Amino acid sequence: MDDEYFQLIAKPIVVEAYAWLAAEAFVGPGVTIGRRSVLGARSVLFKDTVSNGIYAGNPAKLIRQRRCG
Structure with a gap:
């Protein structure tokens, strides 16, 4: 926040198969x-x-593990 150029540092977010984001x-x-x-x-x-x-x-x-495949 103190950087006068306030450079954006972007990294990819990976969402693997069958994941659910509410x-x-x-x-x-x-x-x-x-x-x-x-x-x-x-x-x-x-x-x-x-x-x-x-x-x-x-x-x-982590709350718990899902009980599925």
């Missing part, structure tokens, strides 16, 4: 949403998720 969730730059993971509404995620993980909160935390 309404108004924020995903930080460079984060990978694992296969079949769920990110709850209005959650704020700054770290990669594990496959089948259910995440919620600010910051988002």
Whole structure:
């Protein structure tokens, strides 16, 4: 914020197959949403998720594992 040029640092966000991001969730730059993971509404995620993980909160935390394939 103190950089007079305020350079944008953009990194790709990867959403793997069958992942679900609920309404108004924020995903930080460079984060990978694992296969079949769920990110709850209005959650704020700054770290990669594990496959089948259910995440919620600010910051988002692993709540539990999904019981599916």
